[in-house]
Amino acid sequence: MRQTTTALLWRAGLAVALVCGIGLLPWLSRTDPALTVLKARSADRDPTPEVLAAVRDQLGLDAGPLTLLGRWAGGLFHGDAGHSWISGDAVTPAVLEALGASLLLMAAALAAAALTATAVCARTLRLGARLRLDARRPGGSGGSAMLAALPEFLTASVLATVVGVQLGWLPALGWYGPRWTVLPGLALGLPAGAVLGRLLDDLLPSAFAEPWARAAAARGLSGRSIARQAVRRCLPALLPNAGLFVVGLTGGAVAVEQIFDIPGLGRTTLQAALAQDLPVLQAGTLVLLLLAAVSTGAAHLAARLLIGPALRDRALPTLHRRRPPAPSRLPLLHGGLLLAVVAAGLPRDPLALDTDQRLRPPSATHPFGTDALGRDLLARVSHGALDTLLLASGISAAALLVGVLLGLLPRLSGPLVDTVNAVPPVLGALLVTAVAGGGSATPALAVGVVAWAPLAAHTSALLRQERAALHLTATVALGAGRGHLLRHELLPAVVPPVARHALLRLPGTALALASLAFLGLGAQPPSPEWGLLLAENQPYAERAPWAVLAPAAVLALLGALAVAASGGVRLPRGRGRRRATAEQAPPDGELVTAR
Template structure:
């Protein structure tokens, strides 16, 4: 009951904050609504007075919120301030569209995740994984780092328009779901695959795997059991993906003209259509609660009574050190791009050199105003990378600390994840004010949630391990268990997760810039670069591919760099757990 009350309080706080949005932003909601209804109409005092009287704005936000909440008890979410139509049917229809798109995107994501983990599963099934780390990762890094809106634009332009294989605009049947599902599912599947691939090697080295092989079980059966062992730790993040794809795929819905919940919420937020905005946010919060509950039930079903009985084996022991070569290559290439572009002027205009292809003078070509793309990418990288690193560090710290308190952070994670980044940016802008810091604050507000969910899921399993029960029985206190057992076991995986999300944070900043909620021209911020050059993608693809390639390079670096976080695997004595090696060595030395 306590968790339910906490969840309800957070949902009420979010809805109330949205209800105060026009007044927090210090704008006249009557003027915004009038402009949304008719941009050409003169906002005279008489016209604004009519709008205020129609909407009851003179009664204040508390009266409006109370009237809306009273209507919810009768399944009446009010009427749209812009169109005058009933809100609830339109929001539920948009939710149905988004859920169908999310289901298709999740199918693509699961296929991609299976492809990322295929080599690890094959090696583990053949008992050839000991001492090795899978080399796969560069392809998944590129997929994870490519912006969803860029993938959507390329698919719509090439496959939809130029080749005509699939429809690119609208929402009229199953064929219209393929391209947007690919745009959403490819990067999501790459992230999920990397998280799963990070845990599988340790699962294959657990005692049950050796016992199963000794009993003659097939490698395919052992691989299935290893998947079942690792998937519960990722189910919370899978739930976050479902909710995030439902409400956060605004750019993709904009490009493909899909009437989903993300686009509906964005339009309502921009037009300050409070009934639609509040109803959409409440639906997303309810969806987050349902998905989280289902994820927990599924995790319990997969692991069974082992969580209750403390019969699990840790999957976060020492793992082989990863190869440093790919990380060094990616780091050198990224440093070279930044170093070559910094001496150039990113704001210098040359109208006689518009949209020039790559050359010795302009290695990345020029944009529509004749500006050097290399210079703009390099100068934009400084701000984007520094901001992304800062946000990642804050998110990692907050995620781990809140993940240690699952009863407090669970409902908070669900509520925060239910807020699309665009809506978060608008809420932050209302309180914080506009400017280049707005997207930073908006991304920081929501970036910790996946890490907290991951931390909580891993700790839940780690607390159910046999070695922790034995350590507790020997008299270890809670702080010793946390400092010496739980955090060392969980932190490396969560830190690698944070690094894996570094390109995603950079992409979130870029996405907000792409939608016009971030930095403003002539800033060389990466989101603006993609947004400014998107209309010229067919004539000058280099202007879009250059920043996209740097983003992909950042993703490859984020995936290969975590090898430095891996602790070298110690030699194992047959039949002895790695954690027992220090005491084993002491006993041998005494015997000698």
């Protein structure tokens, strides 16, 4: 009971701090909120001192940010979130209406994600149900990696143009009913389902290798029943990340909502942030925080219902004691292709303009074609690779370190993960810009602030299960201390899958930077950063598809490389007796009860 009260107070404190920080946003960024509001109301009106003074008097800005925050918080107790500074309408009905649209979109995206994850794991489920799965196989397929590496705004643009406009199968613009949810739901659900499917596919071989699977097969249970139980066995480790996806699909779908003209909560929050409409921004953020708390609570409850007795009795076999995977040449193949593309374009000038060569298709002179200004796309992709890959790799490495360290302290990191994940990346970029100022490092800081959260949630979930493993109980009974358990049992079991997860998210980190560039908050022209290339050429996707496909294909290649390389991530075995133990390890599926 005391731990629950402490966690609730910790969550409430973080929520209050975040909402207060948003309330101070105009003053932190040293901008005049009256001027911003006036521009949002009427861009053509002359901002004379008299007009600005009238706006300040109307909004009560002269009273100061703390007074405004107090008034807004006081109205919440009566269900009144104030009135919009831009339109003058009541905030509560507008935010609830936007939440309804986002929840409907989220449901469609989750359905698409579930189908995609099932397709990614189909081969593993089929082989595992027949007990023909080799636990040493390198996990993952290039198809799922490329699907996960597709930017959501690019997928949305292609679906809207091809399926909605050219083929006319589904509506591509507006928000008037269930048919309008299909295309945006696919745009959000396909990449999310590919990531979740890869994480599940990484755990399934160990689940099928456990003794219960062979016993079930010996008793005559069908392969479908065995596969269903294997999925249930692996779900608790994935539920925290699934809860993070729920909030991310609601608050982070800004680009998709803009493309399909959906009045969702992410788009509403972004528009309020850009216009410094603080009542709407604070109410939208508060709703996202509440949604994060509800989704996290539901994920924890579902995990307890699935394996609660085994956690309590410390009777779980471990999912992460597999043999090293068989060597694979796929990382060398994908890495070689990526290096070849970069090396081929480095001698070229990425800034050279040739208006006579605008939007030229691929040729011997321009293997990737040219963009709207006649610049060589191969040169821009190659030179942008250095910035994109180095920046994304640095952010991913830092996120892995922070995620593992905070994941080892679940009581501290749990509420922090929920709060951080509830902040849309665009809003995070605006907050970082307000505090740290603009500059080339702002997008990296904005992405890095939230990139560690899924890794910390994954670490905590795996740690919770590993602490209930049978071999750990036996090791404690033999007198092992906490330090020995952490170094020799917990970290070797938890770090490899989390490191593979971080590698899987490497293209996603590059895509987060790309999304900021697409919304005008990332790299700026004439930088050849990959996200900016996609944003610049997206309006020409129908006329010159190669201008978008070239950077998208390189991003997909990066995703395939990340998945192929992640299959070989393992911690090295210890020396001495532990090395001998490793050499004499029992085959997969047998329990290790002592060390």
